[in-house]
Amino acid sequence: MPLLRLSATLLIGGTCVGSGIALAAARQALLRQAEPLSPTTSSAQLLAVRYRSIDPQRRREAALLLSALPASKPQERQKLLMGQGWGQSHLAAVSLKLAALNAAASQQSQQATLLWQTLLERFPAEPASADALYALGRQKPAHRTLLLQRFPAHPAALAAALEAENSLHLARWGARWPGAEALLLASCTSPAAARRPAPEREQLAAGLLQLGHPRSAEQCMAGETMPAVLELQLSRSLLRGNRSDAREGEERLLALARNHSTTDLGRAAADTLAEEPSATPLRLLPPVLRETPVVQAQLALEGQVAWRTVLKRWPKQPSSWELQWQLARNALLQRRWSAAETVLTQINAQKLPAPLAARQLFWLGYSAEQQGRNAEANKAWQQLLQTQPVGYYSWRALVRLQSPLAALEGSKHPVPPQPWQPLSSGHNIVDSLWRTGQQLEAWETWRHLQQGREPSSAPEMLVEGRLRTGVHDDWNGLRQLELANLRLPQAGCQVQWEREQQQHPRRFAKELGEAAQQEQVDIALLWGVARQESRFSPHVGSSAGAIGLLQMMPATASELAGAEQSAEALRNPAHNARLGARYLRQLLEQWQQHPFLAVASYNAGPGAVASWRSAAFPDPQQEPELWAEAIPYPETRHYVKKVLGNLWSYRLLQLQPKAICQSH
Numbered sequence: 001m002p003l004l005r006l007s008a009t010l011l012i013g014g015t016c017v018g019s020g021i022a023l024a025a026a027r028q029a030l031l032r033q034a035e036p037l038s039p040t041t042s043s044a045q046l047l048a049v050r051y052r053s054i055d056p057q058r059r060r061e062a063a064l065l066l067s068a069l070p071a072s073k074p075q076e077r078q079k080l081l082m083g084q085g086w087g088q089s090h091l092a093a094v095s096l097k098l099a100a101l102n103a104a105a106s107q108q109s110q111q112a113t114l115l116w117q118t119l120l121e122r123f124p125a126e127p128a129s130a131d132a133l134y135a136l137g138r139q140k141p142a143h144r145t146l147l148l149q150r151f152p153a154h155p156a157a158l159a160a161a162l163e164a165e166n167s168l169h170l171a172r173w174g175a176r177w178p179g180a181e182a183l184l185l186a187s188c189t190s191p192a193a194a195r196r197p198a199p200e201r202e203q204l205a206a207g208l209l210q211l212g213h214p215r216s217a218e219q220c221m222a223g224e225t226m227p228a229v230l231e232l233q234l235s236r237s238l239l240r241g242n243r244s245d246a247r248e249g250e251e252r253l254l255a256l257a258r259n260h261s262t263t264d265l266g267r268a269a270a271d272t273l274a275e276e277p278s279a280t281p282l283r284l285l286p287p288v289l290r291e292t293p294v295v296q297a298q299l300a301l302e303g304q305v306a307w308r309t310v311l312k313r314w315p316k317q318p319s320s321w322e323l324q325w326q327l328a329r330n331a332l333l334q335r336r337w338s339a340a341e342t343v344l345t346q347i348n349a350q351k352l353p354a355p356l357a358a359r360q361l362f363w364l365g366y367s368a369e370q371q372g373r374n375a376e377a378n379k380a381w382q383q384l385l386q387t388q389p390v391g392y393y394s395w396r397a398l399v400r401l402q403s404p405l406a407a408l409e410g411s412k413h414p415v416p417p418q419p420w421q422p423l424s425s426g427h428n429i430v431d432s433l434w435r436t437g438q439q440l441e442a443w444e445t446w447r448h449l450q451q452g453r454e455p456s457s458a459p460e461m462l463v464e465g466r467l468r469t470g471v472h473d474d475w476n477g478l479r480q481l482e483l484a485n486l487r488l489p490q491a492g493c494q495v496q497w498e499r500e501q502q503q504h505p506r507r508f509a510k511e512l513g514e515a516a517q518q519e520q521v522d523i524a525l526l527w528g529v530a531r532q533e534s535r536f537s538p539h540v541g542s543s544a545g546a547i548g549l550l551q552m553m554p555a556t557a558s559e560l561a562g563a564e565q566s567a568e569a570l571r572n573p574a575h576n577a578r579l580g581a582r583y584l585r586q587l588l589e590q591w592q593q594h595p596f597l598a599v600a601s602y603n604a605g606p607g608a609v610a611s612w613r614s615a616a617f618p619d620p621q622q623e624p625e626l627w628a629e630a631i632p633y634p635e636t637r638h639y640v641k642k643v644l645g646n647l648w649s650y651r652l653l654q655l656q657p658k659a660i661c662q663s664h
Helices: 002-033 043-052 056-067 074-081 090-105 109-122 129-136 141-150 155-163 167-173 180-189 191-195 198-210 214-220 228-239 243-259 264-275 287-291 293-301 307-313 318-333 337-344 354-370 374-387 392-400 428-435 439-450 458-470 474-485 493-503 509-519 523-533 554-561 573-590 595-604 606-611 624-630 634-652
Strands: none
Touching (some): 056 074, 074 090, 090 439, 129 141, 155 180, 155 439, 167 198, 180 198, 198 214, 214 228, 228 243, 293 307, 318 337, 318 624, 374 493, 392 634, 458 493, 509 523, 595 624, 595 634
């Protein structure tokens, strides 16, 4: 009996152990199979995970996502974030930071201080602790000093530097930080500036050159020899000034090219002279610098070297792409279709970034159609739609293909929210913050990891552009996304669709939607104009005096409103949207709803557009694409294609990608 009892005990014990192992394995399998939580997860699912999941990590992620919802209230956030600072994960540090910020916003100062201290003690190296040092530094200045040393590029450090009027820190780590510009200018123009050591003055000058202040940078360096690197930046900045400044910039660049002809700096100076409109003959450059791809491309455009040789030698260079387009455009405007085809086929469209490939394929199709090769034309346009499914040239290809999609009108129903997309930054911490709805934390962590460095590659531009737009810095973010898209290799229809989603945020939906309804204008057109005019930044102004979301000129706005309009009034997004929509409606009525003529008039004025309807120009009714290329103002030519491309993109992106990607 004892032996039997022992055997039974061992059997039961073995069974329990086996069951425990099986349960643990099943639990791990369930955890592995669980869908990753993200902003696409419904609130109901997040609540279920928050209170029922067996995985504490998923419970914390659900709490962070719920706390990030716009409708969440301080008391709700406090409950969600309570007890989420466990473990050593970066999400624990972020949870403590968010709880501290929530406590401070709820006037619970003692609780906030305790949370900040806990965060700093447990996670001294985590970027979230930069905010703890900033907050605690109000009472302990030594914390602010440590903040500048430990997290110099973090936004909390830049805010602290601005409060302390530390112009050197801002010049080095954040010259574009809001408020830094005035401080840097004052630091270089004050009587004490001349007494600064030369390295400090160089640092201040470099910051001012980032902001486009060449003369102030010169003043900062008065009496000192400017380093060649700064001299290059100053010369480039002068090129964008008035005629006198531009001429001086050219002379300085030529001197740099001659004095540093065997270095990268000399090459950069020569390339800048070739890229910018310049009166300096490129033959004045040293022979070794006349052989760079940028200089050779410009010489080919001037007819001084063979363009075929340049395109064959440097097919992957952006300067070659631009040379190819300028030569092709000239041939198209002269209706030399065969010559245009010859130029356009010198670089394979598959080797170009998607937006440039779309341009090439459209005009190859257009030229083929003009020569009666309709099947070949259709094939080129269908290839275009798979290469770049959204944008100006996709719209024109659909029109030429007589696709039903070309007649797609603006939605009269609520616009669906934009789909969330993973970040794929290459940094697990940044990606997990993005996935848990913490866009600001993701951006601040990225900036800390990059040490404030400007993105140097197209993939970095793509990531930083998305992070910036994620925190509504559209002015910089959309520009970076556009530049990235012009450099990234083709990635297929679905990926290009996703990239276009990223480049077309639906900002100010309420203000633009009400203006669109009131003036009977498509909201997609208002989004398209606002994106091009101000990149959804209502406080920007142009050098010509235009102001606000849709960049209204005060005189035009006053006429539309029937009363004088102040700059402050035009910075109000809703008011600016109403007046801009009214002006667009009037232009559409003036030009019988012709989008090319109306949009061109918004940029150049109706008078100028009327002058472009003579016999010397293509007919905008029959040949709108060719008419757009014949516009003599480069700015307006670019503007028309961008705005109409935006208009079409905002319409099309409300559909599913299969509307294009699986139908052609």
